[in-house]
Amino acid sequence: MEGEDSTFGSIEELKEPLIGKEENLEPLGRSSEDSSSGWVSQVIRAPTRKDFEAEKNNSISIDLVGERKELIIHVDENLEPQAECCIYRVPRALRKMNKEAYTPTVISIGPLHHGNDKFADMEKQKIRYIIEFDKRIRPEKWQQLVNFIEENEKRIRNSYEENSELKKPEFITMILYDAVFIIELFLRYWPTERSDDFLLDRTCLSDAVWLDLQLLENQLPFFVLDGLYKSAFPNLDPDNGHPSFILLSCVFFGHCKVGEEINVKAEDILHFTHLSRYFKTKKYPKEFPKQGEELRDLACAVKLQGSGVQFKGISEGACLLDINFEERKWLGIPCLKVAELQIPHIEVDDYTETLMRNLMALEQCHYPRETIVCNYVDFMDMLIDTDEDVNKLAEARIISNFLGESARIAKMFNDLCLEISLSDSNYAGNIRGLKRHYENSWNNAKATLKRVYFSNLWKGTGTVAALLLLVFNLIQAIWSIISAFS
Numbered sequence: 001m002e003g004e005d006s007t008f009g010s011i012e013e014l015k016e017p018l019i020g021k022e023e024n025l026e027p028l029g030r031s032s033e034d035s036s037s038g039w040v041s042q043v044i045r046a047p048t049r050k051d052f053e054a055e056k057n058n059s060i061s062i063d064l065v066g067e068r069k070e071l072i073i074h075v076d077e078n079l080e081p082q083a084e085c086c087i088y089r090v091p092r093a094l095r096k097m098n099k100e101a102y103t104p105t106v107i108s109i110g111p112l113h114h115g116n117d118k119f120a121d122m123e124k125q126k127i128r129y130i131i132e133f134d135k136r137i138r139p140e141k142w143q144q145l146v147n148f149i150e151e152n153e154k155r156i157r158n159s160y161e162e163n164s165e166l167k168k169p170e171f172i173t174m175i176l177y178d179a180v181f182i183i184e185l186f187l188r189y190w191p192t193e194r195s196d197d198f199l200l201d202r203t204c205l206s207d208a209v210w211l212d213l214q215l216l217e218n219q220l221p222f223f224v225l226d227g228l229y230k231s232a233f234p235n236l237d238p239d240n241g242h243p244s245f246i247l248l249s250c251v252f253f254g255h256c257k258v259g260e261e262i263n264v265k266a267e268d269i270l271h272f273t274h275l276s277r278y279f280k281t282k283k284y285p286k287e288f289p290k291q292g293e294e295l296r297d298l299a300c301a302v303k304l305q306g307s308g309v310q311f312k313g314i315s316e317g318a319c320l321l322d323i324n325f326e327e328r329k330w331l332g333i334p335c336l337k338v339a340e341l342q343i344p345h346i347e348v349d350d351y352t353e354t355l356m357r358n359l360m361a362l363e364q365c366h367y368p369r370e371t372i373v374c375n376y377v378d379f380m381d382m383l384i385d386t387d388e389d390v391n392k393l394a395e396a397r398i399i400s401n402f403l404g405e406s407a408r409i410a411k412m413f414n415d416l417c418l419e420i421s422l423s424d425s426n427y428a429g430n431i432r433g434l435k436r437h438y439e440n441s442w443n444n445a446k447a448t449l450k451r452v453y454f455s456n457l458w459k460g461t462g463t464v465a466a467l468l469l470l471v472f473n474l475i476q477a478i479w480s481i482i483s484a485f486s
Contacts, residue, residue: 082158086270087112087219088365089162093419094357101357104212106205109178111164111171112217122209125199126177129184136187137232144231149175152224159221161365178220179228182213186248191258211351214253216358216365219271225249226266255279270366277359280320281372298382298431299438301389307438310338313345313397320344321376325430327437339437341430343393349402353412360420371423377416379427384413 089112090102108119134142149156149172156175157164164171187193189200200206212218229245236242243251246266250256253276263282269275301311314322324342346352359373384390387406393399394406403409425431 081161084155084158085161086366087160088216090216090361094361097418101354102217104215104218106208107212109218110220111166114174126181129181133180133184141232145228148227148231156221156224179225182225183229186252189252211354214272214276216273216361219273222269222271249275273358273362277362282319298434300385301383301392304438305392308339310340311396311398312340312342314342315345323427323430325433343398345398347400347402348409356416369423374420374422375425378422381413381417384410386410
């Protein structure tokens, strides 16, 4: 296939850099194992003797200031993230909690992990998908795709917190390879296109790719993927079964099913990690705490249940974060209230911690004043202290345990919020109501009475029978006294 005036020539030339074994395995830029502090050392040098002399003399050295200024002036990289920045290196404090949760295992997307030898095998799969994608489009389309990336190169680079060391041809090629691979993967996953496929048919491999594509450090800007998709297929007709790229993405990641309406626009999504956060936070309570209000030290699930709080799992039509606590009168009697904490159902499996950690890392970096997912995890952490709390929530169909031991889930929630900064909690009203209910001695007394005497049908029947017998005996005694004085 030949494309006129193409920056990269034929499709064979486009594939060539990754087909050769030696070139395929050699990193083009900084390895993912390299520290991001390398270029910083150009600005922050080790102190010299002149530094110590200036400090000793308690005076300012003009020469020293000049040297510092020269060092800073000659740094090419921007020290501050650009306005378009949305893809970050996970902060060290979070990474040390669970390094594996933030590191791709089988595939590298974007510049942050580009060039690592461990992804060499999957680079060959990318080439296979590029060849398949080539069959879908006209030859001249390749130049349009390259032009789109060239026109948006600065915006793409600015989307990353860390400056890429890749030169322009290498950077454009890398973005094009990764984007075309993702588009072809999503198209092959679409139900009407499904056929035998080496990657998709191997569950362990496809699951690993599915997870890697949602890691914060392993992203392409969504506008790049959507723009290339529209450039490659300009005559899309949704009415004839041609899905938009946002729909392809939502179906691939399980945010919706084919045929379901999605109320999300491509221009509102930053990348795949952000897409997942969107679907988890599109509906949530927005009541914030009063000034000076203490919203920590909430009793765990077992203790709350001991005070009469009932737990209810919500399965249909609820956002994961849509937690609600309500107290309602029983049979219209004010002193007999039913307290119920409604929490949407969540399946906890081998991928849950990784997905949660990356959503939380995105909030720490991009939404520090709107840590909605972090607040949800913090709320669940307050409810869960031990495996007994997990079991209580599982009995209420709030948690489905696919990890095995309940203690693993308890530890997961207890560890997730370590090194996390929280904004004002959007569960302030729920926490306030739960604390008020738990601290009410009458509620605890009612719950104890119910647990001891009415925990099941037999105990309840026996308790009622004993009360009736007591009443009858009391009436008989009163009647006997009245008869004696008649």
